[in-house]
Amino acid sequence: MLYIKCPYCGLRAQKEFSYGGDATVKRPNINEEVSTEDWDNFVYMRKSPRGKHVELWQHIAGCRQWIKVQRDTATHEIFQTAKVTEEIR
Amino acid sequence: MSQPFRLNKEGLINRNKKISFTFNGKKLFGYEGDTIASALIANGIHLVGRSFKYHRPRGFFGAGVEEPNAKLQVEFNGHSEPNVNATEMELVEGLSATSQNCWPSVNFDIGAINNFLKMFFPAGFYYKTFMWPKSFWYKIYEPFIRKAAGLGVASIEKDKERYEHKFEYCDLLVTGSGPSGLSSAYAAAKNGAKVILAEDKPRFGGTLLTDDVSIDNLSGKDWAEKIISELKSMPNVTVKNRSQVFGYYDHNMLVMFERVSDHLEKKSKFTPRQRLWYIRAKETILSTGSIERPIVFGNNDTPGIFLSAAAKEYMKVYGVLVGKKPLIFTNNDSAYETALEFKKNNVEPIILDTREEHSSELIDEAKSKGIDIRFSHGVIVANGYKKVKSAKIGKLNKDKNSFEKIETVECDCICVSGFWTPSVHLASQSGNKLKYEEKIDAFIPDKKKQHETSVGAANGSFTLEESLKNGFENGSNLSAKITDTKTEIAIPNVNEKKYGAHDKFWCMPLPKNENPKRFVDFQNDVSVSDIEIALREGYRSIEHVKRYTTLGMATDQGRTSNLNGLQLVSNIENKIVPEVGHTTFRPPFTPITIGTIVGREVGMEYLPTRKTPMHEWHEKNNAVFVDAGAWKRPRYYKEGNETLFEASKREAKNVRENVGICDVTTLGKIDIKGPDAAEFLNRVYTNAWMKLPIGKARYGLMLREDGIVMDDGTTTRISENHYHMTTTTAQAANVLSHLEYYLQIVWPELNVNVVSTTEQWAGAAIAGPKSRDMLSKLYPDLDVSNEALPFMGYKEAEFFGVPSRIFRISFSGELAYEINVKSDHGMFMWEKMMEVGKEFGNQPYGTEALSTLRIEMGHVAGPELDGRTIPSDVSLNGLVSKKKDFIGKNSLGREAFNVESRQKIVGLIPIDRKSSIPEGSHIVQDQNAKLPNPKLGHVSSSCWSVENNNPFSLAIMKDGKNMIGKKFFAVSPLKNKSIEVEVISSHYVDPEGKRVRS
Numbered sequence A: 001m002l003y004i005k006c007p008y009c010g011l012r013a014q015k016e017f018s019y020g021g022d023a024t025v026k027r028p029n030i031n032e033e034v035s036t037e038d039w040d041n042f043v044y045m046r047k048s049p050r051g052k053h054v055e056l057w058q059h060i061a062g063c064r065q066w067i068k069v070q071r072d073t074a075t076h077e078i079f080q081t082a083k084v085t086e087e088i089r
Numbered sequence B: 001m002s003q004p005f006r007l008n009k010e011g012l013i014n015r016n017k018k019i020s021f022t023f024n025g026k027k028l029f030g031y032e033g034d035t036i037a038s039a040l041i042a043n044g045i046h047l048v049g050r051s052f053k054y055h056r057p058r059g060f061f062g063a064g065v066e067e068p069n070a071k072l073q074v075e076f077n078g079h080s081e082p083n084v085n086a087t088e089m090e091l092v093e094g095l096s097a098t099s100q101n102c103w104p105s106v107n108f109d110i111g112a113i114n115n116f117l118k119m120f121f122p123a124g125f126y127y128k129t130f131m132w133p134k135s136f137w138y139k140i141y142e143p144f145i146r147k148a149a150g151l152g153v154a155s156i157e158k159d160k161e162r163y164e165h166k167f168e169y170c171d172l173l174v175t176g177s178g179p180s181g182l183s184s185a186y187a188a189a190k191n192g193a194k195v196i197l198a199e200d201k202p203r204f205g206g207t208l209l210t211d212d213v214s215i216d217n218l219s220g221k222d223w224a225e226k227i228i229s230e231l232k233s234m235p236n237v238t239v240k241n242r243s244q245v246f247g248y249y250d251h252n253m254l255v256m257f258e259r260v261s262d263h264l265e266k267k268s269k270f271t272p273r274q275r276l277w278y279i280r281a282k283e284t285i286l287s288t289g290s291i292e293r294p295i296v297f298g299n300n301d302t303p304g305i306f307l308s309a310a311a312k313e314y315m316k317v318y319g320v321l322v323g324k325k326p327l328i329f330t331n332n333d334s335a336y337e338t339a340l341e342f343k344k345n346n347v348e349p350i351i352l353d354t355r356e357e358h359s360s361e362l363i364d365e366a367k368s369k370g371i372d373i374r375f376s377h378g379v380i381v382a383n384g385y386k387k388v389k390s391a392k393i394g395k396l397n398k399d400k401n402s403f404e405k406i407e408t409v410e411c412d413c414i415c416v417s418g419f420w421t422p423s424v425h426l427a428s429q430s431g432n433k434l435k436y437e438e439k440i441d442a443f444i445p446d447k448k449k450q451h452e453t454s455v456g457a458a459n460g461s462f463t464l465e466e467s468l469k470n471g472f473e474n475g476s477n478l479s480a481k482i483t484d485t486k487t488e489i490a491i492p493n494v495n496e497k498k499y500g501a502h503d504k505f506w507c508m509p510l511p512k513n514e515n516p517k518r519f520v521d522f523q524n525d526v527s528v529s530d531i532e533i534a535l536r537e538g539y540r541s542i543e544h545v546k547r548y549t550t551l552g553m554a555t556d557q558g559r560t561s562n563l564n565g566l567q568l569v570s571n572i573e574n575k576i577v578p579e580v581g582h583t584t585f586r587p588p589f590t591p592i593t594i595g596t597i598v599g600r601e602v603g604m605e606y607l608p609t610r611k612t613p614m615h616e617w618h619e620k621n622n623a624v625f626v627d628a629g630a631w632k633r634p635r636y637y638k639e640g641n642e643t644l645f646e647a648s649k650r651e652a653k654n655v656r657e658n659v660g661i662c663d664v665t666t667l668g669k670i671d672i673k674g675p676d677a678a679e680f681l682n683r684v685y686t687n688a689w690m691k692l693p694i695g696k697a698r699y700g701l702m703l704r705e706d707g708i709v710m711d712d713g714t715t716t717r718i719s720e721n722h723y724h725m726t727t728t729t730a731q732a733a734n735v736l737s738h739l740e741y742y743l744q745i746v747w748p749e750l751n752v753n754v755v756s757t758t759e760q761w762a763g764a765a766i767a768g769p770k771s772r773d774m775l776s777k778l779y780p781d782l783d784v785s786n787e788a789l790p791f792m793g794y795k796e797a798e799f800f801g802v803p804s805r806i807f808r809i810s811f812s813g814e815l816a817y818e819i820n821v822k823s824d825h826g827m828f829m830w831e832k833m834m835e836v837g838k839e840f841g842n843q844p845y846g847t848e849a850l851s852t853l854r855i856e857m858g859h860v861a862g863p864e865l866d867g868r869t870i871p872s873d874v875s876l877n878g879l880v881s882k883k884k885d886f887i888g889k890n891s892l893g894r895e896a897f898n899v900e901s902r903q904k905i906v907g908l909i910p911i912d913r914k915s916s917i918p919e920g921s922h923i924v925q926d927q928n929a930k931l932p933n934p935k936l937g938h939v940s941s942s943c944w945s946v947e948n949n950n951p952f953s954l955a956i957m958k959d960g961k962n963m964i965g966k967k968f969f970a971v972s973p974l975k976n977k978s979i980e981v982e983v984i985s986s987h988y989v990d991p992e993g994k995r996v997r998s
Helices: A036-043 B036-042 B110-116 B125-129 B136-148 B179-190 B220-232 B308-318 B334-344 B361-368 B425-429 B464-483 B528-536 B542-549 B562-573 B594-598 B615-620 B644-657 B677-684 B732-746 B771-778 B823-840 B847-857 B889-893
Strands: A003-006 A010-013 A018-022 A052-058 A066-072 A078-083 B014-023 B026-032 B071-076 B079-085 B096-099 B163-175 B195-198 B237-240 B243-249 B253-259 B274-286 B290-292 B305-307 B326-330 B350-353 B372-375 B377-383 B390-396 B403-410 B413-417 B420-422 B434-437 B442-445 B452-454 B519-521 B623-628 B631-637 B660-663 B668-673 B697-703 B709-719 B722-727 B753-756 B761-767 B794-799 B802-807 B816-822 B904-910 B922-924 B937-945 B950-957 B967-972 B977-984
Touching: A003 A078, A036 B889, A052 B732, A066 B732, B014 B036, B026 B036, B036 B308, B163 B179, B163 B464, B163 B594, B179 B195, B179 B220, B179 B237, B179 B274, B179 B464, B195 B243, B220 B237, B243 B274, B243 B425, B274 B425, B274 B464, B274 B594, B290 B308, B305 B308, B308 B326, B308 B334, B308 B413, B326 B334, B326 B377, B334 B350, B334 B361, B334 B413, B361 B372, B377 B403, B377 B413, B420 B442, B425 B452, B442 B452, B519 B528, B519 B562, B528 B542, B528 B562, B542 B562, B615 B623, B615 B631, B615 B823, B623 B847, B631 B644, B631 B847, B644 B660, B644 B847, B660 B823, B660 B847, B668 B677, B668 B732, B677 B697, B677 B722, B677 B732, B697 B889, B709 B732, B709 B794, B709 B802, B722 B732, B732 B753, B761 B771, B761 B823, B771 B816, B771 B823, B794 B823, B802 B823, B816 B823, B847 B937, B847 B950, B904 B937, B950 B977
Parallel strands: B014 B096, B163 B195, B163 B274, B195 B237, B274 B452, B305 B413, B326 B350, B326 B413, B350 B372
Antiparallel strands: A003 A010, A018 A052, A052 A066, A066 A078, B014 B026, B071 B079, B071 B096, B243 B253, B253 B274, B290 B420, B350 B377, B377 B390, B390 B403, B434 B442, B623 B631, B660 B761, B668 B722, B668 B753, B697 B709, B709 B722, B761 B816, B794 B802, B802 B816, B904 B950, B904 B977, B922 B937, B922 B967, B937 B950, B967 B977
16 A cells, blocks of 8 residues: 655555546646647546656545655655645656 | 373473364364464374365474465354464364365365376366366366365355454564564664564564574573563563564555454453554564475375474474474484484484585584484385375485485384575565575575565574574664664674585485375475476466466465475576576465455445434334435335335325425535636536526536536525535535546636535425425525525525525426525424425425436436436537536537437337336347347436326437437346337426426
8 A cells, every 4th residue: 555645744545545647637728729639638648657657646535635646657656746736857 | 181292391382271172073182372283293183184186185294384284174263264274273272173175084085086097187187178178167167176176165154253454653563573573673672663573473482482592591482582571561562473464565564464362262242353454664674584495205295294393393382293203304404403302302313314424513413412314315205195104215326316225214204304495475575576595595585675674584594693683783773764763782692503504405306117296385286297297388487387387376375385396497497596586476475364354344334324414214214225325315215015116106296296305415515615616617517607696506517528427416606706516426526526626736726615515414305396385384484486586596594493595406397495404403404394394295205206206307317427428418418508618628529429320318118108117228129130239229217207107218329319209129138128118208297397497
């Protein structure tokens, strides 16, 4: 079971979180024209990298904040966590 | 009553307490502190089971977790458990053990005929044989294999025991209380670290209990006791025996299995049987020790053949002799200690040492005691069927591939030692890639992936001095990093015997024309010839050899067989062992009970139960409940002998004719506040929200980004910047997360907050033509006229003195209201409604009637919003704004969503107006068409229309809008029904929606 450091609450067990997918995906702006290709990429196309990956998790059984987690998808090592408004380098 | 193999004095058992038990129906006794194995051996019983494949007689081989054979069906404390390791299970009064995998008895087992047919049971036998003819599989092969395979019998009784889970955090977890574990724990504890020390066995000390050593002039056992009692007195230390750390998971999460009370004759009601510990450790010391490996020889599975260290443990811990005429067969010095222990107990052993004559401290001691030592010797084949009677031994030539002399010696047990294998299971589970250590012919941990450190024998250090030094150092250094304290500890003086080098010898050759079975894996009956066949047939990867032969795949995880298997493969393949590699170690290290995994999450505690504030009233009034997620909702209120069908019809009819009330507390409720709330709703919902006036509700539809309908519900504007959203019961949690996602990540610039208020409000719907009359009685001071409180209107008013919210919304399609009060007032509200509603014929209605009402109105719910439908599929495209952008809008333009023949919701009625249409039925043109019959749609919801008094269903049909008036068949192969139906509009009752506005 992963041990995830919520930037608001500290280290908590994975049980308290739910997974939210790739954090690098950016939704096209609302009320702006978007090409079919960009939209399809946003809705459907996801990379499945082996290694470092920045993902979204939500601390559902805690502060309910969505957070960013940089995790190695092969070893599960977590390098860094951050608020969604912060950048992960 | 005498125990012929019990020594008079030796051992750590309590001779003052006799314990009686039965084995295969025979009454026996042992002492407190015995295992089933030690008590049986004391009674001279060695034949305890039959082997898996050939049903060969099997006895004990080890004295702990390494045991591959002695798995028994054990009944105690009122439960029956299969595959219990006799060498681990402690004796308790009244315990009853029976042999497994034998019929009719362990002494006479019909399956043993397999042993004589063994040429027909080679590796891969099942794969090769049961492939043809195909038709034989179900009726002949499968039942036969089922009967023949497997070991014990699982109980079908309900497990009455209590199991617990515990979550723990510590600085240092130490797994194993041998010398290196004790010293690690001690050093860390002295540094002030929070330490958990786990020992699998009932007694602490590991090899200190059996090795002839001294530490600071104390015997190993006394030193261990001293350290343990000191550790127990320290508040920062938890010391646990009977506790096996069996799994190493991500981020230093380890799982431990504690046998809390299996050894107790009596226990209090709330003492759990077993406990599962989830331990998050900052650092882990793996002091799991090592397991002796056997040397492979002919008939090496005969009862009476033991690992040499196990024989010593039986003497020193249990005061039991495994035999009185022992042969010691070894390639190293450690077995000499077993020989010396026999000698001390006046038993004369013969030592067969595969090494050439040489000298070492132990060899010299054995010689001086007059023990018969035969160098360059080994056991070729054991004689005896149910027990060893003699052994054919041979003097090996210089190359150790043939014999200079062969003779037969009498013996009643053979104690074998092929050197030591570090227990690297936990290290490997943690992600540590192991490395092969030539010096000890075994794998040891290499680079670590997690915070684990292997010490002592688990790391390949086999001397006491090294183990202690290793333990103190690592325990101290690892904990000092955490506590910032370093207490100097003097490393104690150690007195131990020096071992000479071992012989890299692991399998006896066979003389010409002799071909006895030589087992590598006892538990799965894998012999040398099986592995040879696998290699001959082209299996090369060790993982494939493992699966083809089942080597190391039994519950003992190949603890005594893996390395010998690897040696064999590397010899035949002419590779070195590290090139062959090893198979994967997986948790659990030893079998654990399902009960422990489940813990307290059984029955009522499987899921939390959510009850509405009115639950007790429903219970008292004969409600039959249905689960809606974790919620309990009344499905119907039973009157007399009513069936579900009759009751729901009565309740629904009463709503259509008079008035009914329904508990709608379970609907998701989300409070939305902030100056940008309207803009947010406008983006979340498909319809327009910017102009909703204060005091008005609106029905809204929410999509996912892929255009599929996510949820529907009403949202009411309570005040300028305050909205109250409702969701379906099922989607409440998802919708909240969805809103939070957009507010926190996508549009953080919107100043809006959302919070769930589902638990804060109790809700009741009042529905039916008389609901306004009833409402006016509930709110005598309020103008509830159609003008003052129109459809989709909202008012706040006192309900008999308590604050309440009134929403004029309707799910049933009737004139209806929903009243919300604070949860604490829910019961008060409900009872008042029942009282006031009497004169209007008010009756409560459950979810079944609620469904009926919404289905015949054509209102969609979960079965239609099933994650596959877009707004137009369910005739809600009127709610999709063309003017503004919203979540999922861009996807609605997809080609597939806009084809002419796109699916659409329709209504169905049976031609005979009688047959109800099963939900899930497929709609087909021709019920007799050749399969696969093209499917035109499916029935999503069905009811008995109380308005028209005949069955009615909703269905999602391909090209639905052009199907009205046509006839099809609704077929349900599951219910074996085929019903001719006519397609009509999905709005069966009041299609103009006049009633809700009346």
